[in-house]
Amino acid sequence: MSTSMPLRTTLIGAVLAATALVPLQGTALAAQDDAARSAVVPAASVAGIEDATARTLATSLADPAWNRQVRSAALAADSVDLRALTSRSTTARGKSLAASIATADRRVATAKGLGGDTGSLLRVGLAHPSMEARLTGGETPLVAAAPSDDTATFTAYDSAGTARELAVDTIPEQPVYLVDIDGAKAVTAGLEVLREALAAKGLEVPAPAAEVNTLASTAVAGIDTTLINSVRISDVQEPWIKGDAEIFTLVTGFGQDGKARVDTVEMPYLNEGGTTYYPNQVLVNWSNYKYNMADAVMMEDDGDTNYQALAKSIAAILLTITDQGVYIPLVDALMDAIPTSWWTDDPDYVDSWYTLAKTSSGTRNGAAANGWMNVSPYYVSGL
Secondary structure, three states, X not given: OOOOOOOOOOOOOOOOOOOOEEEOOOHHHHHHHHHHHHHHOOOOOXXXXXXXXXXXXXXXXXXXXXXXXXXXXHHHOOOEEHHHHHHOOOOHHHHHHHHHHHHHHHHHHHHOOOOOOOOOOEEEEEOOHHHHHHHHOOOOOEEEEOOOOOOOEEEEEOOOOOEEEEEOOOOOOOOXXXXXXXXXXXXXXXXXXXXXXXXXXXXOOOOOHHHHHHHHOOOOOOEEEEEEEEEEEOOOOOOOOOOOOOEEEEXXXXXXXXXXEEEEEEEOOOOOOOOEEOOOEEEEEHHHEOOOEEEEEEEEOOOXXXXXXXXXXXXXXXXXXXXXXXXXXXXXXXXXHOOHHHOOOOOOEEEEEEEEEOOOOEEEEOOOOOEEEEEEEEEEOOO
């Protein structure tokens, strides 16, 4: 991923080229590769679970009936719920995978610090539309986990379980199924975990600012807010294998009680760099804040994001900051709270905006020069 911008987008910076497959030679070499890969990607991590799932799925495709069922599902949608696909399978091989996929889903939820009721997260789909013709023609695909490290190659498996290395900057002609997680679902569940965990620490976190229009229907008085009229993240040429970004923003400031607080804002529409979006989304609900200033830190779920760890780190930092009777920017404190492990695969950090005021209007460039937002004051009147 580019060091200037940590977006997982579908921007294609590569030209279609010949297959770039490098089979691993020999059992000993394959074993060494597995050991090296395990050392780099812990089995308990989301990436490790995805990799194991990809290998299991790849070997299961040796069953012709199950292979055809997966192919039909992959051609019918961009990606499909892997647990649902296995649980409703009419083939013996598909049914036999259901229990292990359900277990993998629970392990993913645990690795991301999500609740046990999150449900299915693992999905599978064709890695690139250019592969549809060969898949339709009956060619058995490779299966790979969505890469999360900034490397030149990633691992895919064939139906014999043999590992092959694919280049991230070249789209192979052979079809590839990509095992990934439902990023939008993970972010929604993760931000709920974040809100609850911070609230438990006394960092009051109400409903997301994006829901303020709903809240206004029961409000006696109106609410002053800041509206995002448009937003754009820098155009970064990502490898073809990267998926959509899963973006959210943390708005920070001092609450009415004088304590540092964090409000979460989901941004499910903001999934590609180089594109201007017009969400008309509420970013700041000023009734939550003591001062006429707030900060915003835009972040991305890169797959291995653990929301419990994030909440714990944020709380540990913000609880040490006290109200001095004057507004203090909290962006740097929030940045310091990001776990060190997040500064890999380029960080989950996207950009930040200091000192947004209730009266802020017009285009505001991010401090990291990775994007901009056009904002304006917006008064939500009560009914």
